[in-house]
Amino acid sequence: xxxxxxxxxxxxxxxxxxxxxxxxxxxxxxxxxxxxxxxxxxxxxxxxxxxxxxxxxxxxxxxxxxxxxxxxxxxxxxxxxxxxxxxxxxxxxxxxxxxxxxxxxxxxxxxxxxxxxxxxxxxxxxxxxxxxxxxxxxxxxxxxxxxxxxxxxxxxxxxxxxxxxxxxxxxxxxxxxxxxxxxxxxxxxxxxxxxxxxxxxxxxxxxxxxxxxxxxxxxxxxxxxxxxxxxxxxxxxxxxxxxxxxxxxxxxxxxxxxxxxxxxxxxxxxxxxxxxxxxxxxxxxxxxxxxxxxxxxxxxxxxxxxxxxxxxxxxxxxxxxxxxxxxxxxxxxxxxxxxxxxxxxxxxxxxxxxxxxxxxxxxxxxxxxxx
Amino acid sequence: xxxxxxxxxxxxxxxxxxxxxxxxxxxxxxxxxxxxxxxxxxxxxxxxxxxxxxxxxxxxxxxxxxxxxxxxxxxxxxxxxxxxxxxxxxxxxxxxxxxxxxxxxxxxxxxxxxxxxxxxxxxxxxxxxxxxxxxxxxxxxxxxxxxxxxxxxxxxxxxxxxxxxxxxxxxxxxxxxxxxxxxxxxxxxxxxxxxxxxxxxxxxxxxxxxxxxxxxxxxxxxxxxxxxxxxxxxxxxxxxxxxxxxxxxxxxxxxxxxxxxxxxxxxxxxxxxxxxxxxxxxxxxxxxxxxxxxxxxxxxxxxxxxxxxxxxxxxxxxxxxxxxxxxxxxxxxxxxxxxxxxxxxxxxxxxxxxxxxxxxxxxxxxxxxxx
Numbered sequence: 001x002x003x004x005x006x007x008x009x010x011x012x013x014x015x016x017x018x019x020x021x022x023x024x025x026x027x028x029x030x031x032x033x034x035x036x037x038x039x040x041x042x043x044x045x046x047x048x049x050x051x052x053x054x055x056x057x058x059x060x061x062x063x064x065x066x067x068x069x070x071x072x073x074x075x076x077x078x079x080x081x082x083x084x085x086x087x088x089x090x091x092x093x094x095x096x097x098x099x100x101x102x103x104x105x106x107x108x109x110x111x112x113x114x115x116x117x118x119x120x121x122x123x124x125x126x127x128x129x130x131x132x133x134x135x136x137x138x139x140x141x142x143x144x145x146x147x148x149x150x151x152x153x154x155x156x157x158x159x160x161x162x163x164x165x166x167x168x169x170x171x172x173x174x175x176x177x178x179x180x181x182x183x184x185x186x187x188x189x190x191x192x193x194x195x196x197x198x199x200x201x202x203x204x205x206x207x208x209x210x211x212x213x214x215x216x217x218x219x220x221x222x223x224x225x226x227x228x229x230x231x232x233x234x235x236x237x238x239x240x241x242x243x244x245x246x247x248x249x250x251x252x253x254x255x256x257x258x259x260x261x262x263x264x265x266x267x268x269x270x271x272x273x274x275x276x277x278x279x280x281x282x283x284x285x286x287x288x289x290x291x292x293x294x295x296x297x298x299x300x301x302x303x304x305x306x307x308x309x310x311x312x313x314x315x316x317x318x319x320x321x322x323x324x325x326x327x328x329x330x331x332x333x334x335x336x337x338x339x340x341x342x343x344x345x346x347x348x349x350x351x352x353x354x355x356x357x358x359x360x361x362x363x364x365x366x367x368x369x370x371x
Numbered sequence: 372x373x374x375x376x377x378x379x380x381x382x383x384x385x386x387x388x389x390x391x392x393x394x395x396x397x398x399x400x401x402x403x404x405x406x407x408x409x410x411x412x413x414x415x416x417x418x419x420x421x422x423x424x425x426x427x428x429x430x431x432x433x434x435x436x437x438x439x440x441x442x443x444x445x446x447x448x449x450x451x452x453x454x455x456x457x458x459x460x461x462x463x464x465x466x467x468x469x470x471x472x473x474x475x476x477x478x479x480x481x482x483x484x485x486x487x488x489x490x491x492x493x494x495x496x497x498x499x500x501x502x503x504x505x506x507x508x509x510x511x512x513x514x515x516x517x518x519x520x521x522x523x524x525x526x527x528x529x530x531x532x533x534x535x536x537x538x539x540x541x542x543x544x545x546x547x548x549x550x551x552x553x554x555x556x557x558x559x560x561x562x563x564x565x566x567x568x569x570x571x572x573x574x575x576x577x578x579x580x581x582x583x584x585x586x587x588x589x590x591x592x593x594x595x596x597x598x599x600x601x602x603x604x605x606x607x608x609x610x611x612x613x614x615x616x617x618x619x620x621x622x623x624x625x626x627x628x629x630x631x632x633x634x635x636x637x638x639x640x641x642x643x644x645x646x647x648x649x650x651x652x653x654x655x656x657x658x659x660x661x662x663x664x665x666x667x668x669x670x671x672x673x674x675x676x677x678x679x680x681x682x683x684x685x686x687x688x689x690x691x692x693x694x695x696x697x698x699x700x701x702x703x704x705x706x707x708x709x710x711x712x713x714x715x716x717x718x719x720x721x722x723x724x725x726x727x728x729x730x731x732x733x734x735x736x737x738x739x740x741x742x
Contacts, residue, residue: 196621231625235633250567252626254602259627262606263634270658277658283651287641
């Protein structure tokens, strides 16, 4: 109702990110603080902000850096963490989440960010943005701190309920490779398939089948397939992209987060133990901060939905301002690299490959190696 | 052939642990070093050692503490990490692993420890020791560092390939509760069912079914059911026992281990960064060692096979002497507490419960609350 595309569109070349102000655990003030951080760091971002305009305007007005860089889309309803995705798809038209995706659908924003209910966001995204031609199941990909030179590995799917069959896992491998190429600048990413052992006879039947299929497509799709990997390789250096089903990926990422947080807690206790250790902690503080920054989950906040017509970044529900800001940065980076278009081309080439099973390494596919 | 039960049986009251010297990554010398550590700490343990006697005797002879505390069972074959469980079950009779389990089966040892191939060990254990009456699938339970007062949570199953249905998950809950009661001295353990969210509508159908079944049995089996938990709760304080299928549990535990090892590596890097941080690390060393000891996976080395007629502890394949020693300690503690017999009674009472569906909280079951 009070859109100001002229304001947020200037100066020319600004990339507009559509942001859902509602649905996060910490409320809209933290989301506004987050986009203010982004605006401060990056003059090339503008925002469309979705939620109750009467609540949002005063919050934005308090941040001078956001002057002239935010357009509002009033929506009074909010998708809560308890709402079932199926209900939101049917009755969610008045929600800020729905409105956030509409801005991507209409093309006025280059990407969307929401801290809300993951299941609902995925269901709405599939309905409103539609899957890319050739994609059966979209996936959620996250970055995970690793011992690899790039500092992070990609893991997908972490999207929760979804069971994946062998073909889905193949598509995750292709989409993950494309994301690693564009997001981490790895020209020939190494793909690993998550299993309970690295021997080829181990694991569930669909994993063995996926192993064969991914092997077959590796050369044409310009990635290296390292075969089965284990949970310990998610933060390791054997692969750059870890492919798994959404249930397993979701449990793995939360286990990793929980373990990191346990260690942080124990580290603080250890340094409070005696006067000497408290002195040591003062001297160690820069080292510890360096470590903290390296594995801070807020720095890599944001699961990217892969396989849709448009970029959607799911920020952690409990994200603080820094977390929101890094989710916005991720949406911005992907929009700037033209990732969505490159991924679409990659998936389309795979559809051709699948149809041309006798020659998976066809000339067509090789022509798109950079994607 | 050269058994000396008289030697290892004295002094009276020694608990005999059957140890597979072969199959670990580091070879028999590390296993012998491990049992020497155990023998040093605990005068009440004796050993039956399985493997090529001509290799083992000289290794044992070098450790004075093992004098008169080890009997040998010669077996020339070894189960390798590459062997398929089905092959081992058919052709494994001459292996040290088979022999190790025979000592438990015959009653001459109170528990078994092996660092070998997990799948083969489970398959052999099921065949030679047999499942407890009423148990459909045995499970492997591990201890995991947590923020709970007892310092550890129990997680099961982590046994790899196995899919679990709702009834299996219920049995894991009952067996895990019994293990927590006997192993961690928690009179009324809190049980959580691992899922991708804590809302009751989330997750796979078998998880919803298991949720209902475990709820129903909680009072009769004397545990508290806290409902669905997430990956982050494995090292957390919401539950004492985390119940999941073997595939998910296996991935979760390896992800946690990998994350802990990544953080350790980054911590060392952080402290090497500058002269000041190197100084800090010298002062911090006792704090860091305290932390390391708290989360050292070797301290909690050993997955326990639950649901068999006899105690089998699977030590990590890459365990060093300290790791082997803590696996032996676990087998000893469980043997001493009469855990196997208590678990058998608990499972038997559940069979009655299942047969008596109208009154799950029957007087019979309540009479066995201490188990």
